[in-house]
Amino acid sequence: MAAHRTSSSDAYEPISAEWREIIHPRDRKHWLVEGVGLESKNALTRDRVIIAQRRMKGLWKDYFVTMVHAVALLLTPRVSESDIATSQSLYNTAMKYLAYVFAQPDPILHAQAYLLLTLHALHSPSSQMIVTMVSATMRYCVMAQLHLAESEPKVLNPVFSLEVQTRRRVFWSAYALDRLISWIYHIPNNIIDEHISVELFSNVGDSDLHRDGSDDCRIRIETPSQKTHVSPALHLFRCRRIQSRIISTMMRSDFEEINASTTWREHMLGELDAWRSQLRLLSDVASKSYTSDRWVGMAYNYTILLLHQPTKENVCSGFGDRSVPACVQIAITFRTFQKDRQTAQLWPGLLSQVAVGITLLYCFWATPPQRQTPAYKTREVPEALRACSTALAILAERWIQAEPLRDVFDTLAREVPVYGMVVDGSPPRRISAESAFYIQSQMPLLASIIMHRGVLRMIREIITEDFPRDFPEPHDQTLSADLGGHLCSEECPFFQRTGHAGSVSTNVQGFDSLGGGIGGAFGVDDETLMFPLLFGSAEF
Template sequence: MRPGYTKYIVALENRCAKLEKALFEIMPDHPEIKDHYMSQRTDTPIKPSGLPYGENAKPQKTLPFTTTRTALSGLLHSCLPFKRSSHAHPTDLSSVMQPTSPSDTPANPNPSIPPIDIANRLIHTVYFHLQCRYPFLDWNQIYEWHADRDNYLHAKTTDPYEEQVGAFFLWGIYAIGIQLEPASGLDSAQSYFEQAWKYSDIVTTPHDLMTARVLLLTTFFAFRATSGLSLWLLGGLAMRLCVEIGIYKQDIFIRDPLEDQWRKRVFWSAYTFDRLISHASGRPVSIPDEAIDVDMPLDINSAVRDPESIRSARHTVPTDMTSAIMSIKMYRTRSRIHAALPALRNPATTRELTVGFLTELEEWRRNIPTTQGDQAIPMQAEDRLRWRYFLCVLLVLRPSIIKANPSDPTLSLCATAAAEACELDRTVHKGPATTQTTISVCHTLLCGTTLLYCLYISPSVISRKTSSRAIRACSGTLAVYSQLFHEARPFAEVFEHMADEILTEASSNTQSLTNVINTITSMFQGNFVPLAA
């Protein structure tokens, strides 16, 4: 088959499916659709979303999918903690992202509906936190549901699809809002999300963009759940659904600019989740970067619906998509760095790859938007974005310094980046709005040990004042973590031990120092077994 034909055939198949669907809505008994679209019919039709993406789209009619539990719904139920069993997951990946809870408070099966003023605040909190990272939700639609919440929050599992999907997102957003900003007088976040999840059999049935949103919201909730949630499985399900419905490819047949933007926003949100979870847990990504050819979403306000406004949009000022697009670009670069790590360890290819990645990262850093204290749009803090920049710089440089000599200029660059990362780490994670997670502790330890390794190779690689301040920052951050949750205590203790061994001249020839250096080197190569020992 000649190049380009595969894309054409996939696009043609998608187009045929849409035409069959449109034909069914007009002429359900037409003989040409009985062996395709009609083959999915059941005797229990339910109402579809009725939530068109296009400005001029008309309400849809009844879709013929079953209301019984689907394979996707059943799989999700098996990996969520709402119905506990005696079978534990082989790996509790939630502990990678979130510390375990000291107590396991039973969820209230009938949580109280938050008063309207508190509900408004919860939705506002989630919008500002989620939109600047993962822009997959249609907030126009969320606010419409919220304005009529009495008709959605009491939805039954026998009600039409639109009412159940509205109920799922409202209860789910309340749950996440409580995770981000606990409100007195309300039930636990788990209680509210269990209330949302009782609609899961219906809202996960269509296998469309709305189903992808359901999976992404569930994954985001899982980041801060204290037990039982397999993040890698949830994020992988969301990404695989995106592949199944074809939104990882550019679709030349999409004529509605708004639908095109939503497809891109949902896919790149799933991509960000997938890379974040896979890189943090040391597991494979769900789809390689070379298989993706869909463009990034436009940097325009997500509330814009008019097709002409979307077509003629030109980015001039920050929008509620600016921060998310910056984040997506960083994860795309980071993903390619992770894929290139074996080559970065090869001296024959190190320099060219390293310079290329550092140049790309520097270009990203120069485009970090300046934030204001009274920011009116969702925007990640400038310090957080700069911190993530230095984490990526260190990811690129670590393979180069394992065999570096004291005169290698890469050593000075790496030590400077590590010191900056330690300082920014303390700034980013000392705020009350930041949730301290286990993976953040790992980042802190890696930044600190990178600096220690550079000082071991050359004690004067950076000024003593700069290195001392950075080491104190790293040590202080880990000490705060160790007071917040017990998982961080070993990290704080091992960093103090490493710093003592490397910075104390009297121990320069001891076996203990050798063990410390070997442990750090293994960490740089992705092997954390010596650290665990």
């Protein structure tokens, strides 16, 4: 027995810190004891060690289960303080298992872990954290080569391959989040569209995906326009790609030269109107999902604002006429979603409402009263401002960090005269010194939270400059049907003049109910009609 005790040194190795948390305390002593009868004492311990080893190999699953619950608690519109505390506790627990995820060899698991961290970050009141997490997620996808078609597994039928379609869904979900944050903060995309070669994933339901990508289920999906449970998100993703091209163009160093011509903006309007008309295939009047008229209208009007950022120079040249109705519809619709409890409380959603409210006020500040067109003179303008103020107040109850945004907006709303609000005497030359001083004192904080240079510029102009009164005659902004000189990427159908150049619509006074059939640029059965799944309209 003595010889056996000395030769069994491996039975006496100290237990690691990780295993101490798993093995029952009454069995830990067997790892340190050196005495007679160790064989019988260690019999139960060996069984427990085997169980512990198996348990440690599966700890990566605990991360995903715990994080999904942590995020799910925040997705409900009725999130309470108790839900927030529970979510944070679950998040802290999940972090203990994150190392086990990265110990797995599968890069898809790593990317999915990043995606969950990003979704949780979207509900935190930290712009820096959100931007950092989204950037890290997209960069990891690039390092794992998920954006490259040549890196995909070679299977018989990739359209129905679970492995291929999972890879594509992971990448395009990261892409959608990246474009969302690029739009909210008006910062460059982490990867440009021209560097992406992987295909969009297919309009195929989960039940039709097979590990071997066999052909036996091909017959289930007959046409590209057939509805599946992923179809609604596919079309919203197309809007995200339109936004991506707009952002990429605006971030170019030669954008001033591009912007001197109206061609590129007209083309994007044509793309946007074609996308909106094609939603008729999936729109459900009775639905409250992402294909309802209201949700589609939100996405449409947000893109109109992205495309027409007003300045003192262009506000009287059609930019104000397009921005004001879009802001009004967004503010009223967002408030309706809040009342119906249809929207989650996300930090980017708060920032988007701040941008909408500031843009609406700026248009009235920058446009002399005699230049204000009928688009400015609707009774919905005061209603939209009240809706925006209420929405910000509700979100400020969720995050104390949002209170300065709420207060600055309310201060500007009192100072800038808008249609329907009584102004005693002649219009003021500039906002009051007290209000200007207060907002100026908040600018460092606003710059760290909002980050959007365009929104910050509008605030600075309002608090430091006189109301514009004597404008030069506006430039001719008549839309042209000539798209031959637009500067989109080669993947754009208009680049090779395959699009329907004459179909560009000038009716962008705000989104109305969907009507009519499919636009001329794409046919009903055209495969370009379907676009891949994303996490949904997180910004709403």
